[in-house]
Amino acid sequence: MSAKVVxxxxxxxxxxxTTTTANLAVALAQENQxxxxxxxxxxxxxxxxxxxxENRIVYDLVDVVEGRCRIRQAMIRDKRLPDLxxxxxxxxxxxSAVSPSDMIRLCEEIRDEMDWIIIDSPAGIExxxxxxxxxxxxxxxxxxxxxxxxxxxxxxxxxxxxxxKGPAQLILNRVxxxxxxxxxxxxxxxxLELLAINLIGVIPEDESVIVAxxxxxxxxxxxxSRAGQAFRNIxxxxxxxxxxxxxxxxxxGLINRLAKLMKIRGD
Amino acid sequence: MRQPETIQIKGIRxxxxxxxxxxxxxxxxxxxxxxxxxxxxxxxGAKLALDVGNRILHAAELGILRDRLADxxxxxxxxxSNSPITEMTxxxxxxxxxxxxxxxxxxxxxxxxxxxxxxxxFLRRTIRSGFKVVSNGHITILGDVNPGAExxxxxxxxxxGKCQGVVQAGTExxxxxxxxxxxxxxxxxRIAGIIAISPKRKGxxxxxxxxxxxxxVVAETWxxxxx
Numbered sequence: 001m002s003a004k005v006v007x008x009x010x011x012x013x014x015x016x017x018t019t020t021t022a023n024l025a026v027a028l029a030q031e032n033q034x035x036x037x038x039x040x041x042x043x044x045x046x047x048x049x050x051x052x053x054e055n056r057i058v059y060d061l062v063d064v065v066e067g068r069c070r071i072r073q074a075m076i077r078d079k080r081l082p083d084l085x086x087x088x089x090x091x092x093x094x095x096s097a098v099s100p101s102d103m104i105r106l107c108e109e110i111r112d113e114m115d116w117i118i119i120d121s122p123a124g125i126e127x128x129x130x131x132x133x134x135x136x137x138x139x140x141x142x143x144x145x146x147x148x149x150x151x152x153x154x155x156x157x158x159x160x161x162x163x164x165k166g167p168a169q170l171i172l173n174r175v176x177x178x179x180x181x182x183x184x185x186x187x188x189x190x191x192l193e194l195l196a197i198n199l200i201g202v203i204p205e206d207e208s209v210i211v212a213x214x215x216x217x218x219x220x221x222x223x224x225s226r227a228g229q230a231f232r233n234i235x236x237x238x239x240x241x242x243x244x245x246x247x248x249x250x251x252x253g254l255i256n257r258l259a260k261l262m263k264i265r266g267d
Numbered sequence: 268m269r270q271p272e273t274i275q276i277k278g279i280r281x282x283x284x285x286x287x288x289x290x291x292x293x294x295x296x297x298x299x300x301x302x303x304x305x306x307x308x309x310x311x312g313a314k315l316a317l318d319v320g321n322r323i324l325h326a327a328e329l330g331i332l333r334d335r336l337a338d339x340x341x342x343x344x345x346x347x348s349n350s351p352i353t354e355m356t357x358x359x360x361x362x363x364x365x366x367x368x369x370x371x372x373x374x375x376x377x378x379x380x381x382x383x384x385x386x387x388x389f390l391r392r393t394i395r396s397g398f399k400v401v402s403n404g405h406i407t408i409l410g411d412v413n414p415g416a417e418x419x420x421x422x423x424x425x426x427x428g429k430c431q432g433v434v435q436a437g438t439e440x441x442x443x444x445x446x447x448x449x450x451x452x453x454x455x456x457r458i459a460g461i462i463a464i465s466p467k468r469k470g471x472x473x474x475x476x477x478x479x480x481x482x483x484v485v486a487e488t489w490x491x492x493x494x
Contacts, residue, residue: 125397151396154413158395194413194431196393 001034003114005107006238007136009160011152013123015144016173016203019213021120022050023228024140026220027235029084033115036075036085038106040132041122042097045089052216053078053086062090065102071109080221085114095127100134107135116238125159133160139168140200145175145186154195169200171234176205177248201234203227204248274299281366282314282344292322296332303339316345316366324353329360385422394418394432403439414454420444426451429472433457442479451475451486458484 008021018041025037039047042062048054059074064087071087078084087106090097107117121132133139139160143153153170160168172188179185192199203209206227212219220228226246233243273288273295287295303310315336324346333343345366346357354364387405396415400406405422416432418424423444424436430448437444437459444458450472456463458477463484474489 151415154396155415158398161395194411196411 001112001115003034003036003107003111003117005111005117005119005135005137007040007119007121007132007139008142009121009129009132009139009156010142010149011123011125011129011156012143012149015142015149017123017142018046018050018120019209019218020140020142020171020173020203020231021047021118022213022218023220023231024235024238025051025084025116025118026081026218027228027232028116028118028238029078029081030220030232031235031239032083033235033239034083034085034113035116035118036087036110036114037118037120038087039089039120040103040128041120042089042128043091043094044122045091047120048076048086048088049216050213050218051078051086053088054216057088060088060090061106062093062097064106065098071106075110095122095131098131100130103131104135125155129156129159133163133165136165139165140171141168141195141197142171142173143191143195144173145180145188145191147186150186150191150194157195157197167197170195170197171201171203172199173203174205175202175248199245200237201230202245202248203230204246274302276302279316279366281316283310284316284318284366286318287320287322289320292324292328296335300335303336303341307339311340313341315341315343316347316363317343318347319353321349322353323350324348324356326356326359329356329362333360333362387422393428396432412448412453423447444478446477447474447489449474451477456484456486 008017010017021037025035028035037047038061039045048057053076056076059069061074063069064071064074074087075085076088078086110117119132119136122128141153141156143149157166157168160166172191175188176185180187188202204226206219206225208222208225209219209227212222219225220231222228230246233246236243273290275286277284287299329346336343343362345363346353347364347366348354348357357364385404387407388402389407390400391409393410394400394408394412394416396413399417399419400408401419403421405424406418406420407425408418409427411428412418412426412430412432412434414431418432418434419438420436421439422437422441424434424446426448428448429450430453432453433455434446434453435457436446440459442459446456446458452465452468456465456477458479461479461482461484463477475486476489477484477486
């Protein structure tokens with residue numbers, strides 16, 4: 001076994017890197033893959049909260065790097081999915097506690113036992129991002145269909161190319177079809193035209209994502225969520241399956257659904 | 268009497284070309300041999316052509332020269348001379364009397380029809396936010412220039428793609444500089460320090476050329492007929 005190291009990044013904060021990391025990790029683990037996620041956001045850790053593993057942290061990434069524990073001791077096993085692990089970030093330190101070469105060493109150490117190592121990069125393009133990028137085999141850039149977030153994604157893609165880690169893959173998160181249709185939001189095509197990289201997933205805007213994250217139960221665990229389905233599709237694409245992109249228009253709102261029902265009846 | 272400066276050595280395609288200047292033959296022969304001994308490693312194994320100028324040399328003289336050079340593992344293969352007698356002697360000894368020099372007239376001719384042009388740099392990629400292309404010459408880009416990118420040229424800028432970043436042409440005050448793009452929609456455009464902000468575009472993008480017309484930056488649709 002030799003794990004693929006995937007770094008999730010975005011440049012801008014708040015676009016859904018951590019949510020994507022958590023959900024992708026869950027989705028891959030549901031496909032019986034051995035997955036470890038690493039929280040790269042030292043000092044502002046979140047991934048443990050979203051995965052609902054906060055209360056089980058004993059050791060963290062900085063403890064491993066500084067030799068206070070073995071890497072195995074810092075890996076928290078998720079009780080819901082035994083193939084899912086988390087290496088949390090330290091909350092009391094900052095990004096300079098870890099170096100890019102530390103990250104490379106750490107990933108090499110666990111690579112043989114895992115299928116996927118997913119690193120949640122912090123926002124920004126400084127040390128934390130460099131740390132997360134250094135060991136990456138593949139970079140997934142998360143962006144929202146907004147001008148500022150696309151601009152930052154473009155910068156990240158450029159930096160990834162400059163580090164010869166490219167071409168990056170794109171996840172378009174929080175797509176609101178109603179707004180796009182009104183022309184008040186960038187469309188998928190607009191974003192792709194500018195960024196010119198491969199699109200690996202489109203996640204619809206979905207309230208249940210926030211609710212699930214707050215409960216520490218990533219939305220991918222729920223079967224009826226469209227966002228969860230989108231994450232499961234991305235996991236399948238990462239595993240090499242050809243999965244068509246979801247039609248975001250279906251099931252959109254009660255009225256649409258009713259209209260559709262009527263139509264079927266009418267036919 | 269030594270005149271080492273009268274001996275010129277030049278590397279040519281066929282080996283080395285040694286040109287002997289003025290001076291009587293025995294003297295110049297001595298200084299030639301001195302020169303060879305001085306740089307023995309350089310001459311070792313060389314193929315030598317010797318330009319003796321107007322001198323009249325006989326078979327004995329050339330034979331001795333050839334033997335001496337052979338002692339230093341140098342093979343003499345050609346004698347160039349303006350004297351027909353020397354040429355004939357050389358031919359008798361089996362030496363060439365001409366080296367094929369490319370005719371300079373030809374090169375000049377082909378130069379006449381090819382224009383030299385200015386220096387430019389070329390990039391075939393997307394220039395993304397946060398990246399910068401700077402050159403004192405012209406800049407050609409095959410690809411898009413995204414918002415947040417900067418293109419700065421001493422000369423003109425040609426973008427075969429979308430231009431949405433900041434572009435500066437003619438930074439050293441060159442008012443003849445132009446900016447062309449298939450879709451010219453820059454955040455900001457400067458030519459020779461004059462700043463322009465592109466207006467909101469309506470309709471389909473068209474190739475445009477921006478240049479200075481009476482102190483203002485003006486973007487015109489590319490029109491092949493008006494060229």
